[in-house]
Structures are given as structure tokens and as C-alpha cells.
Amino acid sequence: MIQTDYGTFDGTSWERLCQKAFKLKFGSLYQRMPASPGDYGIEGWTIDGMAFQCYCPEKNYTQDELRSAIQSKITRDVSKLKLYQTQIASRIGNTKIQKWLLVTPVFEHNNLHEHARKKEIExxxxxxxxxxxxxxxxxxxxxxxxxxxxxCRRSEGLPLQLGPVVTAEDVLPQAPEEFEELIDRKNRVRLRDKAGLTSFETELQKFNTLTATKFLKCDEHLATIERTSPQAFQQIIRVIGHYAEEMQELQVAWVGEPNGLVEEVKTELGRRLEEDLKGTMGFSDARRLADLMVSRWLAVCQLDFTE
Incomplete structure (x- = not known):
């Protein structure tokens, strides 16, 4: 799966979306080439001479890895035109392919154009x-x-996604080495009304342990979601990432008790997760994830309050 400004895709979902787009853009000029018994290097063509092949990377490659993968795709599939010329001719009739287009979510290396020129001459x-x-x-x-x-998105009733891609790396930064000290400092503020009790340090340590345990469970929980439902994971990351940006302003303007801020953040994040993932995440699951995420924010300093 890769993330783009237009959604999260794997090879199958990318080709499915592209097929819909080709039909919308070219209408009756476009003909799909089903993969059975083979696509022969094209996944569709227009009767005026354009042939299309879709390609979606398996993961978020580096720029050089992506260049190499796309270059290999061009080399491999253009060679199929020669290998399967008889089969292709029997399907496209009198059409002559003038433009062979590789449609991919993103490419950033202009050496690919150089490679394309070499392969078209060949x-x-x-x-x-x-x-x-x-x-x-x-x-x-x-x-x-x-x-x-x-x-396509509107016809399927899907929400419009605006703005840059939100990545897991942005939303889940590495915890600093002193995360236990950060948790202790913040929890002392949260429990300051109990500071005069003889049991304060004991209760604080229990509170710290609970916060740290939730913090560690958060990443495990998200990893499980990513493994079992990559699309739901990407939507969750997007919701969390957008709310984290708003939360920065909220915590600066907050004038109430620290625990009030924590509860406000938990409630609002849980509400947004439940709302945006209707049919995927219910109230209890959304609230649990919000609770774990707030503990993570306390540990990595994304959520803080003045003493």
C-alpha cells in the first residue's frame, strides 16, 4: 500500500480506479483489456491509438527505488508488445498504437523520460x-x-480528501529517551491537588506506570490495525494527524485544569475517529484508541500543559 494525495492504493485498487477514470475521460473510445488470458502489456486502449498500462508501487519507495521499479515496468511491458503482437492485433483490429502510457500514482525522477525515449526507439x-x-x-x-x-469518489459517496498526505511517520514520532521523565513531570501536574497526601508518591508511580503502559500499547494496537486493515489504518492516521495539529492551539489556549484538557482531547479524538470510520470503528473502540493515543502524546510531548 502507498499513500497519495488521491488516496491509499495497492496494485488492484489503483488499476480499478484507473479503469473507471479512463472510461470517464475517453468514453466509448476506450476499450478495457481484461487480464484473462493476459493483458499483453496493455490494460486498455482507445481506438484512436492510445494504450494504457497501470502501475502502483508495493510500498513507499525511496526516489531511486521508485525510479528503478518504474523503469523495469516499462522495459518489461513494452517488450510484451513484440512478444504478443499477434494476440494484440487480433483484439485491437486496425488500431495502431501511437502512444503507450504508463499511469502511476507518482514519479519524481526525470531519468524515466530518458529511459522512455530509448525504449520507444527500440x-x-x-x-x-x-x-x-x-x-x-x-x-x-x-x-x-x-x-x-x-x-469516482463522489459517485461512490466517499469524502473528499484535501491537503497533503498524512504519513504514519509524521503522526507517530519516535519517543524521546526521557519519555518516563516527561510522563512523571506531566502527571505531577495532573495530580497536584493530591501533592500533600502521604500516599502521593505511591499513587504517582502507579499513574506513571499506567500512562507508560498505555503508551506502549498504543503502537502495538496501531500496528495490529495496519496489519489487518491497511486502509482503515491510513484513515485513522489521517484523523489523528489532523486533530494533533488542532490540539497544539487548544493546549495553548486552555485555561482549565490539566485533567480537563486531557479529557477534552480524549473525547474529541474519540468522537472524530468514530465519525470518520463509521461502519469500521464503534464508540468503544474509538474511545479506547483515543485513550491510548493521549497517553502516547503525553510521553512524546505532543500534549503538554503549563505548570
């Missing part, structure tokens, strides 16, 4: 009956189909 030299004399290889990212993607 393909022209094959002199295949299915290829136009000016055969060209083009690379398109998700932005070329932004309008169609939005139409």
Missing part, C-alpha cells in the same frame, strides 16, 4: 504492424486524472 525498430510509425512512450501521474478520480 520499439519502432521492431516495425510491428500494431505500432504507429511515431510510437511514443509517456508516463502519467495521478494528476492527469484528478478530475475523473474526484468524479
Amino acid at each position: 520499439a519502432r525498430e521492431w516495425e510491428l504492424s500494431i505500432l504507429h510509425d511515431d510510437f511514443t512512450i509517456l508516463i502519467q501521474d495521478a494528476g492527469y486524472y484528478a478530475t475523473e478520480f474526484e468524479q
